[in-house]
Amino acid sequence: MxxxxxxxxxxxxxxxxxxxxxxxxxINPHGYAAPAPSSAAWHRLPEPDPEFLAAARAYYGAPRLLPVAGTQAAIQALPRLRPPSRVAVSAPSYAEHAYHWNLHGHTQRLVPYPELETAVDASDVVVVVNPNNPTGETIEPERLLDWAARLHARGGWLVVDEAFGDTAPELSVTRYAAQPGLIVLRSIGKFFGLAGLRLGFVAAHERVLADLADLLGPWAVSGPAQEIALQALADTxxxxxxxxxxxxxxxxxxxxxxxxxxxxxxxxxxxxxxxxxxxxxxxxxxxxxxxxxxxxxxxxxxxxxxxxxxxxxxxxxxxxxxxxxx
The missing domain is CATH 3.90.1150.10 (Aspartate Aminotransferase, domain 1)
Structure with missing residues (x-):
């Protein structure tokens, strides 16, 4: 680990x-004051709550979202949805990305941020953390959307990890994630200070979301997490x-x-x-x-x-x- x-x-x-x-x-040291979940949240199987999903789509501006048990769950699952691919991971950045792409038969290399532009046309998948963890480096949305289009033309993906994106909404490409080839990861844990909920979201084309949901299985997000996040996401x-x-x-x-x-x-x-x-x-x-x-x-x-x-x-x-x- x-x-x-x-x-x-x-x-x-x-x-x-x-x-x-x-x-x-x-993590925000003054996070959202989590309300006590209802008894139903504890005792019922956690089927997806439409109000929770609507609040998440409204907050992130995303047409489609899949809630997951923290973005870590998606980071571990996405490499399993592709055949062996050439993967460029921005470096230095959150180490779990490179680690998991390396586990599943992909040819993975670490690429410094200034060299990512040239890596796009030599890769099937490019993974970018924006803003970057730990250095804070950023890439403007227009470049990211261009990279996503170029990758999609070859059946590729651009994966953008926006776990720290709440404090820089102008950088986000979440609202464009319905277009094929773009996958965006968002987290409740950092800005909202609710890391213990283990809740994140994936915004992507409906086919990718369906495949990811099948892989992760039912009841991926607990009922208490959905109730607490619903209030946090709606509390402007x-x-x-x-x-x-x-x-x-x-x-x-x-x-x-x-x-x-x-x-x-x-x-x-x-x-x-x-x-x-x-x-x-x-x-x-x-x-x-x-x-x-x-x-x-x-x-x-x-x-x-x-x-x-x-x-x-x-x-x-x-x-x-x-x-x-x-």
Whole structure:
């Protein structure tokens, strides 16, 4: 299993402390206050709720959507829907994409973002994370739609992972996903802060969605998840407040890092930078009860999410100050 953020139990076991400031994920620390599900949500088999699906289509602007048990479920399933193909995966990016395309007989290669344009015509499938996790790199929608059309002309796919797309709606191509050749992944976990629901969506042509639904089987999304997400997706007031709050907190993080000599990239939910000594930085923070995300390979560096409280902000600022004094 690949390494991910959020593994606080491992951190507590290794360092022997339980007072963590968790900056290891890009999950909104002030997520949607989940209502208590109805008793029916617990006791009935979770058939798809039309109101839930309508709320999701309205929020994402997508003509067709398939709810899945987190975008991870789709990431693992999509490579099983194609014969052996030439697959280009944007790099560095969320490692699960390359890992699963590599498991199912495909010829997979990692392609840096500046080289993706030339990779389109030499590939059957191109996978792009937009905005990228962890670096925050972006690609404008017009280029993505052009790539999707070129790939479709050869029976190919463009897979766009927009798990962090809520804070950059101008980049989204979800509303175009009914056209053949384009597959878009969206997540409830990041912007809404509801990672524990294990809920995501796939927007794509109806044939792809039907094949994916057959592969994943019935009852892929629980009844409680559907009820909670229905309210979150329809709550436009909370969404507007969250956008403003995240923009403010994200700007604060950029400024804080700059004050300590760190030039970062990312989104309002996380920042990343190519740290010269990432292992040492990670260890320095962990010794002070701050859990950040260490990247050792192509994205060698550090990623931090947003602190949840003023006390957490102060602890992180103090740890940065102590790092700079070394």
């Amino acid at each position: 690949l390494e991910h953020g959020g593994n606080l139990r491992d951190a507590a076991h290794h360092y022997g402390r339980d007072d963590w400031v968790d900056l290891s994920t890009g 007031g909370w969404q507007q407040d969250a956008q403003e709050r995240l923009a403010q907190a994200g700007g604060r993080m950029v400024q804080l890092l700059q004050e300590h000599g760190i030039a970062s990239t990312g989104t309002p939910l996380f920042r990343w930078w190519p740290e010269a000594r990432p292992e040492a930085f990670h260890e320095h923070m962990a010794a002070r009860g701050i859990w950040c995300r260490l990247f050792r390979d192509a994205a060698r560096g550090i990623r931090v999410g947003l602190p949840a409280t003023e006390g957490d902000w102060r602890r992180f600022e103090q740890a940065l100050h102590e790092w700079n004094k070394q």
